Amino acid sequence: MTSNRLALAAFLVALAAVPAFVHSGYLLHVMILIFLNVMLATSMWLLGITQLISFGQAGFVFIGAMTSAMLTKDLGISFWVALPVAGVMSALIAAPVGRLSLRVRGVYFFLVTLAFGEVVRGIFAYFQVPFGGWYGVRDIPPPSPHWLFTPLDKVPFYYLGLVLVVLTCWVIWRISRSWFGEVLWGIRESELLASSVGIDVTGYKLVAFIISAFVAGLAGSFYANYVGYISPLIFDFTYSVNILIFVVVGGFGSLAGPISGAVVLTIIPEVFRATGKYQMLIFGLILVFSMLAMPDGITGALHRFQLRRARRAT
Amino acid sequence: MSLLRIAGLTCRFGGLLAVNDVTLTVEPRAIHGLIGPNGAGKTTTFNLISGVLKPTAGRVVFDGADITGVPMHRLVKRGLVRTFQHSQLFPAFTVFRNVLLALHSHTGFSTLGGFFGSIAERRKRAELAHEAQRILEFVGLADRADHLAGDLPHGFQRLLQVAVGLAPKPRLLLLDEPVAGLNHGDVDRMMELVRSLRDKQGVTVVLVEHNMKAVMGVCDRVSVLQFGKLIAEGSAQEVTQNPTVIEAYLGVYDDAS
Numbered sequence: 001m002t003s004n005r006l007a008l009a010a011f012l013v014a015l016a017a018v019p020a021f022v023h024s025g026y027l028l029h030v031m032i033l034i035f036l037n038v039m040l041a042t043s044m045w046l047l048g049i050t051q052l053i054s055f056g057q058a059g060f061v062f063i064g065a066m067t068s069a070m071l072t073k074d075l076g077i078s079f080w081v082a083l084p085v086a087g088v089m090s091a092l093i094a095a096p097v098g099r100l101s102l103r104v105r106g107v108y109f110f111l112v113t114l115a116f117g118e119v120v121r122g123i124f125a126y127f128q129v130p131f132g133g134w135y136g137v138r139d140i141p142p143p144s145p146h147w148l149f150t151p152l153d154k155v156p157f158y159y160l161g162l163v164l165v166v167l168t169c170w171v172i173w174r175i176s177r178s179w180f181g182e183v184l185w186g187i188r189e190s191e192l193l194a195s196s197v198g199i200d201v202t203g204y205k206l207v208a209f210i211i212s213a214f215v216a217g218l219a220g221s222f223y224a225n226y227v228g229y230i231s232p233l234i235f236d237f238t239y240s241v242n243i244l245i246f247v248v249v250g251g252f253g254s255l256a257g258p259i260s261g262a263v264v265l266t267i268i269p270e271v272f273r274a275t276g277k278y279q280m281l282i283f284g285l286i287l288v289f290s291m292l293a294m295p296d297g298i299t300g301a302l303h304r305f306q307l308r309r310a311r312r313a314t
Numbered sequence: 315m316s317l318l319r320i321a322g323l324t325c326r327f328g329g330l331l332a333v334n335d336v337t338l339t340v341e342p343r344a345i346h347g348l349i350g351p352n353g354a355g356k357t358t359t360f361n362l363i364s365g366v367l368k369p370t371a372g373r374v375v376f377d378g379a380d381i382t383g384v385p386m387h388r389l390v391k392r393g394l395v396r397t398f399q400h401s402q403l404f405p406a407f408t409v410f411r412n413v414l415l416a417l418h419s420h421t422g423f424s425t426l427g428g429f430f431g432s433i434a435e436r437r438k439r440a441e442l443a444h445e446a447q448r449i450l451e452f453v454g455l456a457d458r459a460d461h462l463a464g465d466l467p468h469g470f471q472r473l474l475q476v477a478v479g480l481a482p483k484p485r486l487l488l489l490d491e492p493v494a495g496l497n498h499g500d501v502d503r504m505m506e507l508v509r510s511l512r513d514k515q516g517v518t519v520v521l522v523e524h525n526m527k528a529v530m531g532v533c534d535r536v537s538v539l540q541f542g543k544l545i546a547e548g549s550a551q552e553v554t555q556n557p558t559v560i561e562a563y564l565g566v567y568d569d570a571s
Contacts, residue, residue, distance in 0.1 A: 179423060179435055186415045189404035196364070196398070197482055198390030198419035 015162060019155045028154035032226065034266045035161035036219055039168045041246035041258035043215035046172050047208045048252050049184040056097075056113035057243045059120035060090040060213040062235035064220025066124060069137045069230055074130065079143035083221045090217025091210050098209035102202050117240050125232040136231025140224050157226050164222055168215055173255050175211070184208060249290055251297020260298045315378065317342045317486055317518050318363070318394075323372035325355075325362055325542075332358045334542035335372070340486070340535075345512055346520045347533035347550070351562060355542040356522040357399055360488050364396040365389055376486065390419050393485035397478070399494065399522075401471045405464030409455055409474055412463050413446040416481035420445070446481070452514075453477040453507060469500035476507060480515070487511065489521040493528050501525060505532045530554065538562065 022028060044057055064086035071082040101112035124131040131137070142149040142157075149156045175181050183204050186194045195201045224230050242265075250261020265287075272282045294301035316339040325333040333355040340346045348356050361367040363374050368383040375381070376394055386396070404412050421438055450456045453473050458466065463474055472492055479487055492508065493501045505528050511517045523529045529536060530550045538546040538553055540562040546553050553559055 179421060179439065182411075182415055183418065186404050186407070189406055190402050192398065193402040193404065193478065194415075195385070195387040196390070196396055196402070197416040197478060198387050200387050 012166065016159075019158055025152075025154050028158050030266065030270050032154065032157055032161045034263055035165040036223060037243075037246060037262040037266050038165050038259050039215060039219040039222075040243045041250065041262040042169055042172045042255065043212045043219070044243050044247050045252065045255065045258040046175065046184075046215075047205075047212040048247055049176065049181070050187045050205050050208055052205060052209070053110060053244060054113040054209070054212070055110050055237070055240045055244070056115075056117035056120075057212070057216050058235040058237070058239035059113075059117035060094060060216035061220035061223065061239070062117075062120050062124060062230070062232075063093055064090045064217030065224040065230045065235070066131060066137070066220075067217070068221035069140045069224045070130065072225060073137065073140050079141075079221075079225045082225070083218060086221035087214045087217040090220070091214040094210045094213030095206070098206045098213075102205055102209070114237065114240070117235075117237060121232045121236060132231070134232055136229060136233070137224075138229045140228045140230070142228065143225055151228065161222065161226070164218065168218070169255065169259065172211075172215070176255060180204070180207075245287065247297075249287065249294075249297055251294075251299035251301075253296065253299050253303065257297050257299040264298065315342075316340060317344075317377060318520070319375040320359075320363065321373050321375070323359065323362055323374065324370045325358055325367060326370045331542050333362060333369070336539070336542070336544050338537050338544060338547065340518060340520055342485075342518055343512055343516060344518055344534050345508060345532055346518075347529040347536040348520060348522045348539065349524070349526070349529055349536060349553075350539035353541075354539040356539055357490055358542075359539070360396055360490055360520075360522060364394065364488060390482045390484070393483070394488070395479050395482050395484035395486075396488035397475045397490055397492065399490040401468070401475060403463040403471060403474060403478070405462070407463055408459065409450065409461050409463055409466065410443075410446055410459040412474060413449050413477050413481050414439075414442055416478040417442045417445055419482045449477050449481055452510075453480070454503075469496050469503075472496060472500070472504060473507065476504075476511075480511065480517070484517060486518045486520065489519060491522055491524060493523065493525050501528050504528075508532055526554075 067086040068082040246261040251257030318340040
């Protein structure tokens with residue numbers, strides 16, 4: 001076992017121990033939000049390896065959330081069934097959407113995915129039955145068993161979120177290190193060369209897009225049954241942009257990028273919550289300065305710092 | 315039977331006829347040169363053969379099968395691989411990783427294959443690593459396997475490009491200006507490599523080139539393009555003595571003016 005693995009294990013144990021020391025519902029809520037955002041950021045990152053950026057991620061989160069909400073609330077199906085179904089639903093819709101939007105390149109791909117997110121929102125907002133229209137869906141039941149998951153106790157949700165985020169990160173890490181991931185990194189380096197050695201570039205991008213949507217759907221399902229309320233006002237364009245910002249600020253270079261980005265950028269607005277109306281102003285300033293100071297993101301800046309120190313040491 | 319046959323190949327970009335009714339055949343185990351002044355349509359011809367562009371008219375037949383407009387990544391399995399004029403590499407990868415990924419078509423993985431770091435995948439990877447090492451030794455890059463491709467000197471980048479093109483084990487390799495920007499020593503080394511591709515690996519080579527000395531030294535047959543039209547074809551010797559070719563390259567002295 002390397003020291004890295006030991007450190008990771010210690011970190012996970014520490015995370016598991018948090019509810020034993022932290023009794024503030026608010027702080028646990030922030031932690032749960034971090035888990036959600038890390039899931040979303042890593043899902044975006046997998047697609048981002050191939051230099052694709054989707055502005056429609058909120059659409060897949062919303063589809064997952066709506067699937068889960070309707071299954072658990074209207075049909076009375078258990079959350080534990082609804083969770084994977086929500087992921088699969090997002091993935092199923094991602095297949096044709098990805099197939100179509102990958103026909104265009106560069107900025108047009110952004111626009112098509114952006115439009116997709118808005119279409120999803122529009123459809124859910126337009127149909128009051130069965131989607132609840134602009135009012136959304138409220139009173140989505142928490143997961144079973146009900147004696148464990150009560151709306152007032154955050155601890156079970158904390159552990160649910162922790163398991164989901166650790167699983168997501170592990171799976172995405174394994175994928176990024178597999179041959180499939182190697183191909184994605186190759187596509188990032190040169191699409192032309194990749195296809196000249198027999199790689200079906202569009203096919204690989206499509207699979208990455210579908211996996212990314214699947215994870216977004218899972219996160220949406222968790223969101224719906226944790227918060228208990230979803231609406232088209234939540235999963236709008238800025239929701240997608242936020243996910244993107246997590247990855248950009250964190251850095252695309254490794255999985256640590258989206259994770260650190262999501263953690264830092266979930267905490268910062270909370271720290272400045274007390275400043276009231278200046279919260280977003282400060283957040284924005286921090287974003288601008290972070291992009292100026294760390295163009296390769298947090299992980300990129302750390303990497304460069306380590307390199308410089310190593311050079312000075314020799 | 316010829317390995318590659320193109321018939322009546324035409325490509326029009328708006329008002330420009332980039333390639334105009336080109337017909338030529340490439341025999342197996344030949345080194346076939348495609349030369350011509352700048353803008354003659356050489357690279358466009360490559361793009362048409364390799365499926366990067368779809369021709370306006372005409373057919374490309376490879377090994378008896380019509381491959382007109384078949385996308386590049388599907389041609390690799392049939393045994394046709396091309397390289398690019400401007401060094402296309404995976405620059406942030408090591409030299410070794412460049413070649414390893416270029417072996418992709420040997421993995422037999424579908425898009426979903428090799429997904430999760432399974433035991434089968436790891437075994438495959440070890441096998442391919444061996445193969446990648448062998449290819450690097452063949453082109454003479456073995457001692458630089460750990461360097462980043464983007465940091466290599468230009469000459470070695472061109473060698474790596476050939477190594478990457480060789481990795482899928484093509485029967486026909488299209489080399490787009492393999493010696494562009496190389497100095498004399500590197501040109502000789504590259505031409506030596508091209509010759510050994512044919513002699514030791516049995517690969518048929520078509521190369522686009524500007525460097526006349528390189529073309530003359532290595533090609534069995536040369537086709538000359540000008541303004542998208544094939545103006546001459548023959549052995550290197552014949553082509554250099556062809557008055558039309560001399561005119562295309564040097565122009566004619568116009569007495570009247």
